[in-house]
Amino acid sequence: MWALADCNSFFCSVEKAFHAGLEGKPVCVLSSNDGNIVALTPEAKALGLKRGDPVFKVRDIIERHNVRLFSSNMRLYAAMSKRVVAIMRRFVAHVEQYSIDECFCNLDGYEETRDITQYMREMAATVKLWTDIPISIGIAPSKTLAKAGSKFAKKYKGYASVCTIDTEEKRRKALQLTGLADIWGIGRSTLARLHYHGITTPLQFADMSEAWVKRNFSLPVQQTWRELNGIACIKTDEAAERQSICTSRSFGEMTSRIEDLQSAVASYAAACANKLRAQQSVAGAVTVFVTTNRFRDDLTQYSNNATETFLVHTSDTMEITRAAWKALRRIFLPGIMYKKAGVILSEITPNDAISLNLFDEITNRPERMKLMDTIDTLNQRYGTKTVTLAATGGKEERWHCKSCRRSDDFLTDIDRLLVVKA
DNA sequence: TCTGGGGTCCTAGGACCC
DNA sequence: TCTGGGGTCCTAGGACCC
Numbered sequence A: 001m002w003a004l005a006d007c008n009s010f011f012c013s014v015e016k017a018f019h020a021g022l023e024g025k026p027v028c029v030l031s032s033n034d035g036n037i038v039a040l041t042p043e044a045k046a047l048g049l050k051r052g053d054p055v056f057k058v059r060d061i062i063e064r065h066n067v068r069l070f071s072s073n074m075r076l077y078a079a080m081s082k083r084v085v086a087i088m089r090r091f092v093a094h095v096e097q098y099s100i101d102e103c104f105c106n107l108d109g110y111e112e113t114r115d116i117t118q119y120m121r122e123m124a125a126t127v128k129l130w131t132d133i134p135i136s137i138g139i140a141p142s143k144t145l146a147k148a149g150s151k152f153a154k155k156y157k158g159y160a161s162v163c164t165i166d167t168e169e170k171r172r173k174a175l176q177l178t179g180l181a182d183i184w185g186i187g188r189s190t191l192a193r194l195h196y197h198g199i200t201t202p203l204q205f206a207d208m209s210e211a212w213v214k215r216n217f218s219l220p221v222q223q224t225w226r227e228l229n230g231i232a233c234i235k236t237d238e239a240a241e242r243q244s245i246c247t248s249r250s251f252g253e254m255t256s257r258i259e260d261l262q263s264a265v266a267s268y269a270a271a272c273a274n275k276l277r278a279q280q281s282v283a284g285a286v287t288v289f290v291t292t293n294r295f296r297d298d299l300t301q302y303s304n305n306a307t308e309t310f311l312v313h314t315s316d317t318m319e320i321t322r323a324a325w326k327a328l329r330r331i332f333l334p335g336i337m338y339k340k341a342g343v344i345l346s347e348i349t350p351n352d353a354i355s356l357n358l359f360d361e362i363t364n365r366p367e368r369m370k371l372m373d374t375i376d377t378l379n380q381r382y383g384t385k386t387v388t389l390a391a392t393g394g395k396e397e398r399w400h401c402k403s404c405r406r407s408d409d410f411l412t413d414i415d416r417l418l419v420v421k422a
Numbered sequence B, C: 001t002c003t004g005g006g007g008t009c010c011t012a013g014g015a016c017c018c
Helices: A010-018 A042-046 A059-064 A074-091 A116-131 A143-155 A168-177 A188-196 A202-207 A210-216 A219-228 A258-278 A317-331 A365-382
Strands: A002-007 A027-030 A037-040 A068-071 A095-099 A102-106 A135-140 A162-164 A245-255 A281-292 A303-314 A338-346
Touching: A002 A074, A002 A116, A002 A143, A010 A027, A010 A037, A010 A068, A010 A074, A027 A042, A037 A042, A074 A095, A074 A102, A074 A116, A116 A135, A116 A162, A135 A143, A143 A162, A143 A168, A143 A219, A168 A202, A202 A219, A210 A219, A245 A258, A245 A281, A258 A281, A258 A317, A258 A338, A258 A365, A281 A317, A303 A317, A317 A338, A317 A365
Parallel strands: A027 A068, A135 A162
Antiparallel strands: A002 A102, A002 A135, A027 A037, A095 A102, A245 A338, A281 A303, A281 A338
């Protein structure tokens, strides 16, 4: 059996944990530049707000109902996520973290010694008590069914945080009552095709013959069909190392200056290189992309990307930045108002597998690796921007994201510890 | 005026090989 | 004049997820 533990309105719940008086209030967390709603509480949903809504379009609802807004602070959410997962691991040996706010817990073997529904309720209560984060848990023989179960647990108080689908009767009932679009693995396009075939509920879909599903759909949809029939076949075991690493941002203000793009690209390249070194890997290629604001039909639209490859795989910030700038120069056009840029590292391999190259132009690799180590250590100890390349620009660049409602780094910055007055 | 960021996997089609 | 069959690899784009 699998349990899927999902944090309720995770980003909002984290903010609520650090800002008193928000219980039962509508709260939203916004994307970078405070552009869109990316997370919201049930109270905010009840006002008609939706995930993805541009803030400026729903400004009147927000003001009328005094919705509390926060800029997203991913560092804070990641730190809280770590704590939540650590608590889950106290209860279950085999936990697969699936996303920042979801974990699959393998309950095989636990059934024999205890009531797993009660056990998961205990886990949820502990997470809530120790972190203030509410979670909902679904238990079922497959991950897809467990996810469906967690939605019931979230929706109906009666489940007391845990919904278990462990009989054929419960499975059929759950599939009858779940929306087809809410099933994990069924997106917009599959939904449309299922509708075309007259299928409107997950139960109808699950009851089709396997041959029919194979004839009409691709592998992932076939897997979903089997999972809905209680046959576990989806593997999520975290591939610890990413195959690509991307950092991209929309700018606070559009710009046509190559100097702005250069400092933005240098910052993103450095962020990518940090993530790369953190997972002890090296990359074989770097891609830079730039785009204009696709919502402005009054401006010339342009988007392009270019890739530079490395003779020797690397995680060296200076080398990656240099290559990223070279790629940028290849695609930069003057007179264009740019809105966004990004850097992607690919061809990622573990850094113990670096192969030497006869034509390598860098002769002091060991020293440069040591320099990177030192910089990483300094930045870990004294804050992420303590040592950077001058190329990343100053503290106040016009292209920097606007996020005026950002919470402090309560969990990762010693100077930002919450002060409690009792 | 203001519209997110970061991933994975699959598949179809082209290029190339014999 | 007739113009095959089987395979691999790569890539772009689609679909999906959070």
